[in-house]
Amino acid sequence: MTFTAVGDGLTDDTDALNSFIAASDYGTIPPGCYRTTAPLVFRNGQRIEFSGDASIIKPDGNVTDKVLDLTGVCHTSIAHLRVQPPANADLKCISLDACQNVTIERVRFQGGGGYPIFINGSLDCQIDDIHIAGGYLKSGIQVNDSKNVTVSRPKVYAGNAGWYGIQSIRGANIKFKGGYVERTPNVYFGIHTWGTNFGVVEDCHVENTRREAIAAGGCSIGVKIINNHCIWSENLGVGDFGISVAGDSSNATVADFLIEGNTTINSAHDGIAVAGWAQRGLVRGNTIRDSCMANADSFHAGIKLYGWNRNGGDLAMTTDVQVSDNEISRIGSPGLFYSVYEHPETGVVARNAVSRNKTFNLAASHVFLSSPTSVNLT
Numbered sequence: 001m002t003f004t005a006v007g008d009g010l011t012d013d014t015d016a017l018n019s020f021i022a023a024s025d026y027g028t029i030p031p032g033c034y035r036t037t038a039p040l041v042f043r044n045g046q047r048i049e050f051s052g053d054a055s056i057i058k059p060d061g062n063v064t065d066k067v068l069d070l071t072g073v074c075h076t077s078i079a080h081l082r083v084q085p086p087a088n089a090d091l092k093c094i095s096l097d098a099c100q101n102v103t104i105e106r107v108r109f110q111g112g113g114g115y116p117i118f119i120n121g122s123l124d125c126q127i128d129d130i131h132i133a134g135g136y137l138k139s140g141i142q143v144n145d146s147k148n149v150t151v152s153r154p155k156v157y158a159g160n161a162g163w164y165g166i167q168s169i170r171g172a173n174i175k176f177k178g179g180y181v182e183r184t185p186n187v188y189f190g191i192h193t194w195g196t197n198f199g200v201v202e203d204c205h206v207e208n209t210r211r212e213a214i215a216a217g218g219c220s221i222g223v224k225i226i227n228n229h230c231i232w233s234e235n236l237g238v239g240d241f242g243i244s245v246a247g248d249s250s251n252a253t254v255a256d257f258l259i260e261g262n263t264t265i266n267s268a269h270d271g272i273a274v275a276g277w278a279q280r281g282l283v284r285g286n287t288i289r290d291s292c293m294a295n296a297d298s299f300h301a302g303i304k305l306y307g308w309n310r311n312g313g314d315l316a317m318t319t320d321v322q323v324s325d326n327e328i329s330r331i332g333s334p335g336l337f338y339s340v341y342e343h344p345e346t347g348v349v350a351r352n353a354v355s356r357n358k359t360f361n362l363a364a365s366h367v368f369l370s371s372p373t374s375v376n377l378t
Contacts (some may be wrong), residue, residue, distance in 0.1 A: 005178070031051045302339045
């Protein structure tokens with residue numbers, strides 16, 4: 001089919017692009033700046049390639065819901081384009097809804113807001129090499145109620161603000177690998193999984209978030225947070241926790257989790273926090289340095305196990321957590337701080353075990369366990 005879009009950034013190219021896409025199983029969009037006023041719609045079995053930074057999709061203010069629309073689509077891939085969305089907190093730039101075996105790769109987003117990548121109710125999808133810069137984000141990459149989704153090499157950086165760099169809600173087997181969420185002091189959470197079973201956050205670098213760098217919560221089983229780096233600029237004074245896991249209630253626990261091989265540096269509060277309704281976890285082989293440096297609260301620690309209940313109601317329980325083989329250094333200044341601290345808060349801590357941890361240059365280099373059923377074998 002003849003390609004009739006103009007690509008001058010002024011002409012409305014929506015109909016021309018949609019006609020070309022509808023007629024193409026395999027198609028290449030040539031260089032140009034394409035103004036759109038409605039979603040670009042994709043179908044099953046397509047491979048649509050753009051021309052990298054030379055192919056710009058530039059939706060105007062008439063586009064308020066989706067820029068690229070993949071609804072009920074299977075076995076389709078989209079690659080190598082740049083999107084310059086308008087400022088809109090509800091916009092879904094690339095939307096996958098009820099899709100299967102869809103691949104999105106090598107996409108760059110500049111400005112705008114909302115959800116640059118939004119995935120809902122989808123299966124077996126791959127998202128690779130996504131860069132997101134300079135917008136107000138509800139979530140840079142959002143994955144809801146989906147299964148077997150892998151997000152590789154995402155990068156959220158440079159002037160973003162909002163709530164989440166990357167987030168999954170519910171679903172199972174959601175993997176975030178090799179990502180960067182950096183230079184984002186106005187993003188609250190770097191990478192967040194909520195209610196996601198067998199979620200994985202691996203080999204990611206998260207820097208200068210306002211709250212947790214990496215957090216897992218809600219009702220979830222088998223979460224793995226492994227080999228990540230969580231860093232704040234020295235004395236920045238923000239960033240609650242390097243890594244946290246916390247359930248919501250007795251019916252919404254985080255269980256059978258693994259936090260291993262991570263590094264946290266300069267978190268304002270705890271390096272790693274295991275909070276209420278977190279059970280049967282392993283915190284192993286992590287390096288925690290310069291935590292709690294901005295706080296005089298003596299209840300913070302390199303690693304803290306506590307029974308805090310964020311929602312009130314049921315008595316929160318943090319139980320059967322093993323803390324071993326971690327290296328913890330320079331925690332707290334001034335005041336009494338701990339390498340590992342167990343505190344019931346408003347709930348219960350019990351049957352936790354601490355062993356073989358190494359500590360260096362602590363204000364107070366000891367472990368505090370409040371439960372008689374917990375053991376310190378260090």
